[in-house]
Amino acid sequence: MNAILIEKLSKTYPGGCRAVDSLSLSLEPGEVFGFLGPNGAGKTTTVKLLTGMLAPTSGSSRVFGIDPAKAPEQVHALSGIVTEHAQMYDHLTGLENLLFFGAVFGLSPADCKKKSASLLERLELSDAADKKLSAYSTGMRQRLSLARVLLHEPRVLFLDEPTSGLDPESAQNVHSLIRSLAREQGTTVFLCTHQLRYAQEVCTRYGLMEKGTLLAEGTLSELRSRICPGVTVKLRASGVPAGLFGQAPKGDTLELAVSGEQEIPGLVRRMVEAGADVYHVSAQLPSLEDIYFQLTAKETKKQPQGPLETAPKQEGSL
Numbered sequence: 157m158n159a160i161l162i163e164k165l166s167k168t169y170p171g172g173c174r175a176v177d178s179l180s181l182s183l184e185p186g187e188v189f190g191f192l193g194p195n196g197a198g199k200t201t202t203v204k205l206l207t208g209m210l211a212p213t214s215g216s217s218r219v220f221g222i223d224p225a226k227a228p229e230q231v232h233a234l235s236g237i238v239t240e241h242a243q244m245y246d247h248l249t250g251l252e253n254l255l256f257f258g259a260v261f262g263l264s265p266a267d268c269k270k271k272s273a274s275l276l277e278r279l280e281l282s283d284a285a286d287k288k289l290s291a292y293s294t295g296m297r298q299r300l301s302l303a304r305v306l307l308h309e310p311r312v313l314f315l316d317e318p319t320s321g322l323d324p325e326s327a328q329n330v331h332s333l334i335r336s337l338a339r340e341q342g343t344t345v346f347l348c349t350h351q352l353r354y355a356q357e358v359c360t361r362y363g364l365m366e367k368g369t370l371l372a373e374g375t376l377s378e379l380r381s382r383i384c385p386g387v388t389v390k391l392r393a394s395g396v397p398a399g400l401f402g403q404a405p406k407g408d409t410l411e412l413a414v415s416g417e418q419e420i421p422g423l424v425r426r427m428v429e430a431g432a433d434v435y436h437v438s439a440q441l442p443s444l445e446d447i448y449f450q451l452t453a454k455e456t457k458k459q460p461q462g463p464l465e466t467a468p469k470q471e472g473s474l
């Protein structure tokens with residue numbers, strides 16, 4: 157059974173905004189799916205549809221076979237949902253909040269205490285366990301909110317911008333937790349983010365959204381070969397004869413586009429045989445950023461996109 161199955165799902169808000177437009181997707185159990193796109197792409201609306209907080213205008217979805225539009229409480233029982241704005245109780249401490257929400261999910265007080273202590277430690281909140289939530293920073297709230305939804309060991313996690321507002325170290329921590337949940341417990345993760353750099357570190361597959369439409373989906377290597385095939389090779393060398401590759405080196409650096417890594421040894425051989433000394437060769441594969449902008453290039457020229465945090469190119473030195 158699919159963990160998540162979405163078929164031609166659409167949502168038009170009163171007022172006419174078509175936030176999600178005929179979206180179809182399926183996720184296998186244990187996948188960490190990155191649902192990516194700038195603000196306004198329709199990510200949060202999709203999460204609200206998948207968790208029964210909104211009813212679709214047309215189309216349907218299933219979470220482990222359950223229709224969230226018909227049985228939202230059954231979807232909630234097997235899901236953990238972290239939204240951008242964590243709703244918890246300011247006048248309770250971090251630990252009291254966890255004990256409260258654990259009780260709501262039917263955990264025994266002893267079990268809940270044990271799990272809370274371990275999650276607080278894992279999310280580096282042990283020192284803040286007895287502080288009131290009103291004294292928590294945004295990042296601490298976000299991490300506590302993640303601890304809260306992990307108490308009942310959900311089969312699927314919906315994470316809507318879980319690392320926005322977190323410093324890089326805390327974001328890293330949250331990501332390693334997400335990765336290990338998927339790896340060790342087989343938790344399925346539906347991760348919405350506009351932070352492409354983080355997504356590339358965490359996810360096993362991606363869906364790229366723009367204005368309610370799914371532009372493409374696949375693993376990074378599938379997206380690379382479908383949308384941005386080729387590799388950029390950077391060479392640092394001296395004594396390269398002018399015009400060897402039809403272009404003059406910039407200083408001692410030469411940048412060449414090739415169809416794949418298999419062309420690199422031949423390039424280096426040609427340079428050496430032409431009398432050049434080669435000091436460094438690196439192959440740059442297209443990042444998610446490159447892929448996204450390649451897909452939206454035409455649209456971007458017409459109309460600027462919302463904020464989208466991007467990644468440095470992935471570089472593999474030879």
Ligand SMILES: Nc1ncnc2c1ncn2[C@@H]1O[C@H](COP(=O)(O)OP(=O)(O)O)[C@@H](O)[C@H]1O
Nearest residue numbers: 169171173175194195196197198199200201202
């Ligand atoms: N309650 C609402 N009423 C009307 N339009 C909305 C509502 N919520 C979101 N939208 C619109 O739907 C589109 C998608 O929003 P959203 O799903 O929040 O995108 P994202 O999470 O990718 O930023 C945006 O154009 C947004 O303005």
Ligand SMILES: [Mg+2]
Nearest residue numbers: 199200201316
């Ligand atoms: Mg959103």
